[in-house]
Amino acid sequence: MKIAYYPGCTLKTKGKSLETSALACMGQLGIEAEELERWNCCGAVYSLADDDLIHIVAPVRDLIRVKQAGHDKVITLCSMCYNTLARANELMRHDEEKRKTINDFMDEEPDYTGDVQVLHFLDFLRDEIGWDKVKEKVTKPLSGMKVAPYYGCTLLRPKEVAIDRADQPEVMHSFLETLGAEVVDFPGAIQCCGTYQVLGNPDAALKVSHDILSDATSHGAEALALTCPLCDYNMSKRQDQMLQKYEGAREVPIYYFTQLMAIAMGIPVEECHFELNRESSVQLLKSKNLVTG
Amino acid sequence: MSIVPQEETTATETKMVPIYIMGKRYEVPATLTIMKAIEYAGYKYIRGCGCRGGVCGACSTVYRKPGDYKIYTGLACQTVVEPEMYLTQMPFYPANRTTYDFGELTGTPDEINRLYPELFRCVACNACTKVCPMDVQVMDYIAALKRGDIQAAAEISFDCIQCGLCASRCMGELPQYHIAQLARRLNGAYLTPKAEHLQTMCANIDAGRYDPGLAELKGMDLETLRNTYQSREMEPASAGEDWTPQDKSHL
Numbered sequence: 415m416k417i418a419y420y421p422g423c424t425l426k427t428k429g430k431s432l433e434t435s436a437l438a439c440m441g442q443l444g445i446e447a448e449e450l451e452r453w454n455c456c457g458a459v460y461s462l463a464d465d466d467l468i469h470i471v472a473p474v475r476d477l478i479r480v481k482q483a484g485h486d487k488v489i490t491l492c493s494m495c496y497n498t499l500a501r502a503n504e505l506m507r508h509d510e511e512k513r514k515t516i517n518d519f520m521d522e523e524p525d526y527t528g529d530v531q532v533l534h535f536l537d538f539l540r541d542e543i544g545w546d547k548v549k550e551k552v553t554k555p556l557s558g559m560k561v562a563p564y565y566g567c568t569l570l571r572p573k574e575v576a577i578d579r580a581d582q583p584e585v586m587h588s589f590l591e592t593l594g595a596e597v598v599d600f601p602g603a604i605q606c607c608g609t610y611q612v613l614g615n616p617d618a619a620l621k622v623s624h625d626i627l628s629d630a631t632s633h634g635a636e637a638l639a640l641t642c643p644l645c646d647y648n649m650s651k652r653q654d655q656m657l658q659k660y661e662g663a664r665e666v667p668i669y670y671f672t673q674l675m676a677i678a679m680g681i682p683v684e685e686c687h688f689e690l691n692r693e694s695s696v697q698l699l700k701s702k703n704l705v706t707g
Numbered sequence: 708m709s710i711v712p713q714e715e716t717t718a719t720e721t722k723m724v725p726i727y728i729m730g731k732r733y734e735v736p737a738t739l740t741i742m743k744a745i746e747y748a749g750y751k752y753i754r755g756c757g758c759r760g761g762v763c764g765a766c767s768t769v770y771r772k773p774g775d776y777k778i779y780t781g782l783a784c785q786t787v788v789e790p791e792m793y794l795t796q797m798p799f800y801p802a803n804r805t806t807y808d809f810g811e812l813t814g815t816p817d818e819i820n821r822l823y824p825e826l827f828r829c830v831a832c833n834a835c836t837k838v839c840p841m842d843v844q845v846m847d848y849i850a851a852l853k854r855g856d857i858q859a860a861a862e863i864s865f866d867c868i869q870c871g872l873c874a875s876r877c878m879g880e881l882p883q884y885h886i887a888q889l890a891r892r893l894n895g896a897y898l899t900p901k902a903e904h905l906q907t908m909c910a911n912i913d914a915g916r917y918d919p920g921l922a923e924l925k926g927m928d929l930e931t932l933r934n935t936y937q938s939r940e941m942e943p944a945s946a947g948e949d950w951t952p953q954d955k956s957h958l
Contacts, residue, residue, distance in 0.1 A: 422854075423853050423854035427854065452847055452850075454846065454849075454853075455831065468878070471832055471833075475833070522836075
C-alpha cells in the first residue's frame with residue numbers, strides 16, 4: 415500500500431527518532447510511505463486569528479503538493495503538523511470566501527478545494543490497517559510494561575479534526591494494548607503540556623508538564639507514550655528541571671509511540687534513535703528484556 | 708532633384724517600441740536588451756551593470772506590463788525590451804550578512820539557525836521564487852534549511868547569482884541569498900564527501916613521485932618536447948569510467 419507522507423521539519427532533526435521508528439514499522443506492515451518530493455514547513459501552529467490567512471498558505475501549499483504527487487491522502491506523524499494541515503484543509507473545504515482569497519493569492523499553484531484527506535498515523539492504523547494486522551507483526555509484546563498514553567491537545571481538538579473523542583479518547587489506548595503493554599489510564603492524558611508557553615512563560619509550562627507526569631505516575635505508569643516533538647521537549651528534555659524543582663518528582667521514561675511499536679515489532683533498536691530520549695527510556699526497556707546490551 | 712542613396716531605401720527600418728524607464732517614456736529599438744535600451748535612452752552606467760553576460764546579478768530589473776498585475780524581473784543584460792514595459796533597475800538590495808568564523812563551523816542545522824534565526828519567519832508565500840530571475844526555487848531551499856537539509860538547500864540554490872531580488876520581496880525579511888551562500892559553503896566544506904583519490908594524488912606529488920618525469924620534460928629540446936606532447940596518449944572523448952592509459956607507470 416502506497417501513501418503520501420508529510421514528515422515535518424522537526425522529524426528531520428531533533429525528532430528524527432519519531433520518523434525513523436515509524437518508517438521502519440510501516441515497512442513491516444507493508445505500507446510504502448512516499449515522502450513528498452517538495453514540501454515546506456506547515457507553520458506548526460494553526461493561526462486562530464480569523465483574518466490571518468497568510469499562515470494558511472504554507473499548509474495549503476503542502477496539500478497541493480500531495481495532489482501534485484498523485485495522492486488523495488497524506489499521512490503525518492507529528493501531531494502538530496497533523497493539526498495544522500487538517501485545519502487548513504477544513505478551512506479550504508468549507509469557507510468559500512477564504513478559499514478564493516487563498517487560491518487567488520497562490521496564483522502560481524493549481525486551485526485547491528480541500529479534497530485531500532489528512533491522516534495521522536494513529537487513525538490510519540486504526541481505520542485503514544486495523545489493530546489485528548498490527549498485532550500480527552508484534553513479535554516482542556511489551557508485556558508488563560505500564561505505559562500511560564498521552565494525547566495532548568492537537569490530536570483531539572478541535573472536534574472537526576479530532577481523530578478521537580476529546581473527553582475520552584481510546585485510539586492510543588488500543589494502540590498500546592495491541593503492542594502488549596499494560597495501558598495506564600489517567601486524567602492528564604488530555605491535558606496540555608504547555609506547548610510554546612515554554613518560550614514566554616517557561617515556569618508555567620514546566621508546572622503543567624510536571625503535573626501531567628506526576629498524574630501518570632500516581633496512576634501507576636512507569637512510562638509515557640506521546641506523538642508530538644513539542645510535548646516531548648516539554649516533558650522529556652525539560653524533565654531534569656522538574657526533578658530539580660519539584661519535591662517528589664520522579665524520573666519518567668518518555669517514548670514516541672512509534673518507538674514502542676518498533677520495539678514490539680522486533681525492529682533493530684538503532685532505528686529508534688534512543689540517544690535522543692532520556693537515558694531511563696532505554697534502561698526501562700532493558701529491565702523488561704525488550705532491549706538487550 | 709536629389710537622389711536617395713540606394714542603401715537607405717532598402718535598409719530594414721529599425722522598429723522602435725516605447726518603454727518607461729523609472730516612469731519616463733522612451734522610444735527604443737525593439738531588439739535591444741533592457742541594458743542597451745537604457746544606454747540608448749541616454750543613461751550611463753557607473754555601477755549596476757556588472758558582467759553584461761548574465762552571470763553576476765548586478766543588473767536586476769523589475770518591470771510590469773500594461774494590463775497585467777504580475778511583477779516581472781530579469782537581468783537587464785539578458786532581457787529584451789517589451790513594448791510599454793515599466794521598468795526600474797534594482798542593482799542592490801540591503802540584506803544583512805551575518806559575520807561568522809567559517810573555521811569554527813561544522814555544518815550542523817543549528818549553526819544556520821543561530822546565524823540566521825529569521826529563517827523561521829518564512830511563511831511559504833513564495834514571493835521569492837516568483838521574483839527570481841534565475842528561476843531558483845528559493846522558497847524550496849528555505850524550506851529545506853528549516854528542516855536542516857543543508858545539502859538540499861545547496862543544490863537547489865546552485866544557480867543563485869546573489870542579485871538580492873528574493874530579499875526585496877520577502878515578507879519575513881529574510882536575506883535568502885546570504886543564507887543559501889552559507890549553506891553552499893557548509894555543504895562544500897563539511898558535508899560533501901572528500902575526494903580521497905585527490906588527496907592520494909597530492910600526497911604522491913608531495914612525495915616527489917612525479918619529479919623525475921618533470922625533470923625529464925624540462926631537459927628535452929623543443930622538438931622532442933613537441934613530439935612527446937603530440938604523441939601523448941589522450942583519453943578519448945567517449946571513454947567510460949573504466950578507461951585506463953596504456954602506460955600505467957604514472958597511476
